[in-house]
Amino acid sequence: MTETLEQLFRQYYTPSAxxxxxxxxxxxxxxxxxxxxxxxxxxxxxxxxxKDMIEQEHTLESFVCGFRLAWRILSELYGKP
Known part of the structure; x- marks a missing residue:
């Protein structure tokens, strides 16, 4: 699962300008x-x-947490009748 989330991160992450x-x-x-x-x-x-490595790890962790939160919300919304 972590590998999949990392792939999604690399695909969709755009650094701020x-x-x-x-x-x-x-x-x-x-x-x-x-x-x-x-x-x-x-x-x-x-x-x-x-410092750069810490920043990269933090960004990835933030993405993963946000994705998991979205997944839980979707599961709650659509997983129950």
């Missing part, structure tokens, strides 16, 4: 990386990667 905010983040990221030594850069990149 926040292009300006994304450009701002990338600019700050470039500025920060440019001012750090190699070891500090690696740490910052690990933090950013971890």
């Amino acid at each position: 926040q292009a300006e905010r994304q450009r701002e983040i990338e600019e700050y990221h470039r500025q920060l990386i440019g001012s750090l030594e190699k070891q500090e850069r690696k740490k910052v990149l690990r933090i950013i990667d971890a």
